[in-house]
Amino acid sequence: MGERKTDRWIRESAIGAGLALCAWLSLGVTxxxxxxxxxxxxxxxxxxxxxxxxxxxxxxxxxxxxxEARPDLVGNPWRLLREFxxxxxxxxxxxxxxFGVLPLLAGTVLTSLIALAVAVPLGLLAAVYLSEFAPxxxxxRVKPALELLAGVPTIVYGYFALTFVTPFLQDHxxxxxxxxxxxxxxxxxxxxxxxxxxSSLSEDVMRAVPAELRHGAYxxxxxxxxxxLRVVIPASLSGIAAACVLALSRAIGETMIVALxxxxxxxxxxxxxxxxxxxxxxxxxxxxxxxxxxxVEYRTLFAAGMLLFVLTLLMNLLSFRVVQRFRERxx
Amino acid sequence: MSVLAADxxxxxxxxxxxxxxxxxxxxxxxxxxxxxxFLGILLVDVTRDGAPYLRPELLTHFPSRFPAQAGYASxxxxxxxxxxxxxxxAFPLGVLAAVYLEEYAHxxxxTRALExxxxxxxxxxxxxxxLLGLGVFVEGMxxxxxxxxxALTLALLxxxxxxxxxxxxxxxxxFSVREAAYxxxxxxxxxxRxxxxxxxxxxxxxxxxxxxxxxxGETAPLIMLGALQYVPFLPRSVWDYFTVLPIQIFNxxxxxxxxxxxxxxxxxxxxxAVLLFLNGTAIWxxxxxxxQG
Numbered sequence: 001m002g003e004r005k006t007d008r009w010i011r012e013s014a015i016g017a018g019l020a021l022c023a024w025l026s027l028g029v030t031x032x033x034x035x036x037x038x039x040x041x042x043x044x045x046x047x048x049x050x051x052x053x054x055x056x057x058x059x060x061x062x063x064x065x066x067x068e069a070r071p072d073l074v075g076n077p078w079r080l081l082r083e084f085x086x087x088x089x090x091x092x093x094x095x096x097x098x099f100g101v102l103p104l105l106a107g108t109v110l111t112s113l114i115a116l117a118v119a120v121p122l123g124l125l126a127a128v129y130l131s132e133f134a135p136x137x138x139x140x141r142v143k144p145a146l147e148l149l150a151g152v153p154t155i156v157y158g159y160f161a162l163t164f165v166t167p168f169l170q171d172h173x174x175x176x177x178x179x180x181x182x183x184x185x186x187x188x189x190x191x192x193x194x195x196x197x198x199s200s201l202s203e204d205v206m207r208a209v210p211a212e213l214r215h216g217a218y219x220x221x222x223x224x225x226x227x228x229l230r231v232v233i234p235a236s237l238s239g240i241a242a243a244c245v246l247a248l249s250r251a252i253g254e255t256m257i258v259a260l261x262x263x264x265x266x267x268x269x270x271x272x273x274x275x276x277x278x279x280x281x282x283x284x285x286x287x288x289x290x291x292x293x294x295x296v297e298y299r300t301l302f303a304a305g306m307l308l309f310v311l312t313l314l315m316n317l318l319s320f321r322v323v324q325r326f327r328e329r330x331x
Numbered sequence: 332m333s334v335l336a337a338d339x340x341x342x343x344x345x346x347x348x349x350x351x352x353x354x355x356x357x358x359x360x361x362x363x364x365x366x367x368x369f370l371g372i373l374l375v376d377v378t379r380d381g382a383p384y385l386r387p388e389l390l391t392h393f394p395s396r397f398p399a400q401a402g403y404a405s406x407x408x409x410x411x412x413x414x415x416x417x418x419x420x421a422f423p424l425g426v427l428a429a430v431y432l433e434e435y436a437h438x439x440x441x442t443r444a445l446e447x448x449x450x451x452x453x454x455x456x457x458x459x460x461x462l463l464g465l466g467v468f469v470e471g472m473x474x475x476x477x478x479x480x481x482a483l484t485l486a487l488l489x490x491x492x493x494x495x496x497x498x499x500x501x502x503x504x505x506f507s508v509r510e511a512a513y514x515x516x517x518x519x520x521x522x523x524r525x526x527x528x529x530x531x532x533x534x535x536x537x538x539x540x541x542x543x544x545x546x547x548g549e550t551a552p553l554i555m556l557g558a559l560q561y562v563p564f565l566p567r568s569v570w571d572y573f574t575v576l577p578i579q580i581f582n583x584x585x586x587x588x589x590x591x592x593x594x595x596x597x598x599x600x601x602x603x604a605v606l607l608f609l610n611g612t613a614i615w616x617x618x619x620x621x622x623q624g
Contacts, residue, residue: 008518015520019431022424026494027448029487033459036466125362133356134363146366151606153548155577156377156599159584163592164376195366223352246454253456255551256577260584280458280551287461287555293470305462309455316451 037309040302047296048073048080062295069097069296084303090266090277092300093286103266104304107183107276108311111258112251114187114272115194119251120244122191123198127240128228130199131206143200150196158260161189166261177273181263184272190257194247201246205239206232238326242319249315253308255280279308377603381596389597393563394579398590403598405562406579409478410605412566413553413575414546416482417489422539424486425493426528429535432494433501434523452491460488461552469556479569481556488552489542496538500531533617540613544606550577576602 047066050056052075057063066073073080080099087100126146130139165185170178178184209232217227233240263275264285277285282304291297384398392402432449436442464484474480504527512522528535553575562574574582576598583595 012518012520016431016435019427019435023428023431023436023445023494025424026428026452026490027445029463029490030448030452030455032467033455033463036463036471037459040466122362122365125359126366129356129359129363133359142363142367145370146363149366149370151544151548151610152370152373153550153577153602153606155548155550155580155584156373156603159580159592159595159599160373160376162584163380163596164373192366192369199363199366223348225352225355226348228355249454253458255456255458256581259551260581280456283458283462284551284554287465302462302466305459309459312454312456313451316454 033309037302037306040299041306044299044303045077045081045084047299048075048077051075060294062292066097066296069095088268090282092297093289097296099300101304101307103268104277104279104282105307106268106270107258107262107266107281108252108278108308110183110270110272110276111187111190111262111278112248114184115190115251115254116244116248118188118191119194119198119247123195123243123247124202124233124240126195126199127202127206128232131203132224132228132232143203146196146199148196149192150194152193154193154254154256155260157189157193158256161185161257161261165189174273179263179273179275181261181275182273183262183276186258186260186262187272189261190251190254193254193257194250197247197250198243201243202236202240205236205243208239209235238323241322241326245315245319245322249312249319252315253280253312255284259284279304279311283308377596377599380593381598381600384593384597385600389594389601394574394582398588398594401583401591401594403576403579403601405565406574406576406598407601408565409562409573410547410575412478412569413482413485413573414543416478416569417485417546418539418543420483421486421489421493421542425490425542426497426535426539428490429494429497429501430523430528433498434519434527449491449494453495456551457488457549458551458555460484461555463487464552465555475570476556476572477570478566478573481553481573481575482569484552484556485546485549488549489546492542492545493538496541497531497535500534500538501527503534504530537613537617540609540616544609544613547605547609548577548602550575550581553578554581576605 047063050060051063051067051073057067073083083099084101086102087098088102089098089100090103091098130143134142162181162185165188166178166180166182169185170176170180213231213235214227217231222230258278259281262278262281264277264281265275266277266282267274269276283301286297286301289297291301388400389402390407391404392400393404395401432442432446436445461484464480464487468474468480468483469476474483508526508530509522512526517525562572564571566573580595580598580602583591583598
């Protein structure tokens with residue numbers, strides 16, 4: 001009996017350890033993402049250092065090309081760093097290589113802001129309707145139907161933005177002032193994609209607002225609109241803000257819609273009618289070509305990816321903070 | 332001002348406020364409709380573009396320079412292959428990790444960090460998983476741009492989703508079930524294996540199928556791992572090049588010839604049919620196997 005008990009204990013412990021391993025693996029993924037991005041990003045900014053070593057440069061054709069394209073950067077990683085964050089020309093794929101990432105950042109910010117401008121007002125109004133005014137039956141059907149929007153593959157949205165929305169806007173609104181690939185269509189369609197994120201999450205927090213607060217306002221003679229705008233929305237503001245930040249984070253990381261509909265030309269502009277390139281679209285563009293491992297182009301991929309990672313991480317932290325700081329408690 | 336006039340003024344103001352409220356409610360209704368109308372237009376547009384190209388050859392033909400010849404054979408088989416291998420890796424791992432977090436882990440700062448991390452991973456842009464796959468699987472482990480590298484990358488991508496869904500399902504199992512089993516002398520693993528998991532199975536399967544449909548529609552990370560313009564063969568081993576449905580669609584959309592856009596639209600209809608089937612199965616499973624508590 002005693003021996004069997006030990007066997008059983010050993011087996012149970014082994015199973016427990018195995019399960020723990022599975023769980024810790026998920027943390028490993030995060031560490032791996034951060035490590036790969038960090039390593040390749042550091043390698044990118046060390047290119048001038050490597051290129052300054054003639055023996056190394058003689059062995060690596062990518063370094064030779066780097067020296068030919070940008071002799072002014074050789075031996076000067078700080079200048080590369082400054083160029084990356086302050087200059088407005090991004091052309092690592094051309095023979096005259098410039099590494100100012102601001103155009104990609106501008107494209108990302110522009111398309112994301114357009115998406116937010118669509119998703120936040122529409123999503124909030126929809127959430128107010130579903131939580132405050134809709135009959136239960138309508139709510140039960142419409143909410144999942146809206147959530148379908150988030151389940152449509154982004155390639156489908158990309159196709160739709162490129163082949164329907166842009167021609168439609170060209171024919172009926174802007175004429176030829178609207179480029180065939182532009183920030184506006186991409187942003188509009190992306191806004192619809194993230195709409196359910198805003199509406200669903202906001203609706204959840206609005207429903208969590210205690211009914212007594214609404215009853216109190218109605219007892220004072222408020223109209224349904226006044227209850228929604230002055231009681232329910234302020235009470236659920238932290239959740240709404242978190243949902244919006246999450247939606248923004250999703251928009252920043254969205255790839256296929258912008259790759260197809262916004263374009264592949266890094267453009268330092270905030271004009272939504274023009275072609276722009278986002279960070280994600282640039283990553284796709286490089287991946288479509290055949291970039292050899294370790295080349296300059298290969299490294300820029302990770303430097304741009306790192307920027308994206310940091311941006312979305314900041315957004316997630318921000319949304320976490322917002323919820324913590326502004327949460328209303330009803331006890 | 333007489334009492335009567337003040338009263339009249341108050342009534343008028345009240346009427347105006349009610350009027351504004353009605354307009355506001357209508358605006359809310361309209362906003363709710365926008366998303367649904369958009370979805371409707373999208374479906375009608377894609378169907379109109381793609382329906383004429385929806386032929387049996389679409390399933391048997393390989394990519395071609397001629398729109399009339401072009402098909403999705405290699406993409407369909409590639410999707411099955413990649414998603415199949417992904418399932419073998421991601422689903423056991425995810426469910427077991429969820430079991431650990433719900434049934435085994437003691438609350439501690441470390442466990443808390445693990446939980447926050449899983450939630451955070453779910454919001455990392457998918458294209459960064461592509462960079463991870465490129466750096467670790469394709470170059471680091473020298474798998475090349477193969478079926479295996481693609482499947483493993485997708486597995487990491489859906490892992491947090493599987494964990495989150497499975498945890499929800501496991502948490503919904505009533506404690507009385509566990510207590511009854513423990514009372515009869517079952518070990519922790521026996522409780523999990525024979526009672527908690529069967530009870531949570533419908534919820535777990537629903538989560539798994541939803542992750543599956545996410546993986547089927549995913550494009551961005553795989554572009555970095557296998558976006559070959561032209562794969563005129565079926566992958567035979569896990570080391571082969573591959574393409575998947577969304578990427579083949581992306582290739583056709585990117586071509587300048589508008590005829591290819593129709594082939595892409597037909598491919599989108601295929602993709603949506605697959606997703607509809609998967610989601611339908613998820614709903615059916617949930618309804619059929621839910622144990623009445």
